[in-house]
Amino acid sequence: MEMHNGNLYWPTTESEQIVLQKPIKKERYDVLVIGAGMSGTLTAYTLYKDGVDFAVIDQGKVGAGSTAANTGLIQYSNDIMLHELAEQIGEEDAVRFYKLCAEAVDALDEVAGTVDAKDVYIRRDSLCFASSEADVSKLKREYEMLTKHGLAAEWLDREALQDRYPFDKPAGLITNGDAEVNPLTLSRQVVRYLSTQNVPIFEETDVTEVVADGDDWLVLTPAGTFKAGHVIFATGYRPAPLLDTHRIELNRSYAIATNPVPDFDEWEGQALIWETKRPYLYLRTTVDGRIIAGGLDEEKAETPHSEALIQKRAERLRQEVEALFPMYDLTVEYAWVALFGESIDQLPFIGEHPDRPNLYYLLGYGGNGTVYSMLGSKILSELVRGIDNPDARIVRLNRTR
Structure with a gap:
């Protein structure tokens, strides 16, 4: 399965390759993490901090x-608004989930500081604007729900929004305490940090089969068999082994990175920007002065090879950004398409397999995959250590909505 096609921006910011000494495989690990992307590396980081014996x-x-x-x-904030999530799973659980996400944003800040990635993890506010007059009441309801439960937010009517941004939209909602990140650098910095701590990380080790061996699990690979008491699948949007995926949908989304622009004087606080309509446009800035924008989601579970199609979607994204910020003379320097996963109820799947003890999954489906990975790593670290986590039920694999 191809996860993306096109010309990616983040790899151009990473000139230094990671060279890992291939570790000697032990006879058995307490935990084996499968996957070394964002979810796998954050899980590994948390397990290491919690003193767990594991390999990746x-x-x-x-x-x-x-x-x-x-x-x-x-x-x-999630693709599903707090007041909508409350209608789906109850207000108490919805608020708890949102607060877990807020805590995860702070935890990511701590991770970035530990692994020397503070320069690529920058705290920002977020602005969500009403795409139409019809969305104002929904956005206002979200503002009221957030502030009711102590989540910092600010309401902007049309006039207040125009005073602070160069576009005319019916209303806006500002939330505080979010961030922008270079995800590739953060992930690799975590790996570099773990490598200095002698955490065993086996690259280019493909899983061919996972089978039970008494209370343990055997993970078969061309490089040999790994034995572990617990196995965590942190496989991103790739199919998760031994798991029913009927509640998961794969779609594709397009993204661009523009040329650097001279300044962001008209972009207050360089806030993350998104909107109420679905699928939505979203945009942010980068440390070298570019604008990254994405959207135009399509319900197709494959990435197109057509360069013409990718460029056509990229031009649409550029035009939408310029409609918001007409003072910027923008060109598209990087354009790509990528798969992303969504669950039917818009929440991630995190926890133990309902029928296979000691198999765990961290599947951050939705628009907040990195945040879900951080909060999920903490839940799973407790579960594999035999600690009951009261929040695990919200994102458990066998939930029914």
């Missing part, structure tokens, strides 16, 4: 999958 394997090179195509918007 990946079928390719670290960061070569979905992480390299991630647009790097870090937000506690």
Whole structure:
């Protein structure tokens, strides 16, 4: 399965290759993490901090999958708004989930500081604007729900929004405490850090089969068999072994990175920007002065090879950005398409397999995959250590909505 096609931006920011000494495989590990993208590396980081005996394997090179195509918007708000989630799972659980996401944004900040990636993890506010007059009431309801539960937010009517941004939209909602990140650099910095701590990471180790061996699991690869008491699948948007995927949908989205622009004087705080309509446009800035924008989601589970199609979608994205910021003379320097996964209820799947003890999954489906990976790593670290986590039920694999 090809996770992305086109000309990716993030790999151009990473000139230094990661050289890992291939570790000697032990007879048994307490935990084996399968996957070394964002979810796998964050899981490995948390397990290491919690003193767990574990190893990591990946079928390719670290960061070569979905992480390299991630647009790097870090937000506690979700594709499903808090008031909508409350209608779906109840207000108490919905609020708890949103607060878990907010805590994960802070935790990512701590990770970035530990692994020397603070320069690529930058705290920002987010602006969500009403795409039409019909969406104003929905956005206002979200503002009221957020502030009711102590999540910092600010309401902007049309006039207040126009005073602060160069576009005319019916209303806006600002949330505080989000961030932008270079996801590839963050992921690789975590790997570099773990490597200095002698964490065993096996690259180019493809899993061919996973079979039970008493209370343990055997993970078969061309490089040999790994034995572990617990196995965590952190495989991104690739199919998760031994798991029913009927509640998961794969779609594709397009993204661009523009030329550097002289300044962002008209872009208050360089906030992350998105909107209420679905699928939505989203955009952010980069440390070298570019604009990254994405959207135009399509319900197709494959990435097109047509360069003409990718460029056509890229031009549409450029035009939408210029409609918001007409003072910028923008050209598209990087354009790509990538697969992303969504669950039917818009929440990630994190936890133990309902029928196969000691098999765990961290599947961050949705628009907040990096945030879900951080919060999921903490849940799974407790579960594999035999600690009950009361939040695990919200994202459990066998939930019914």
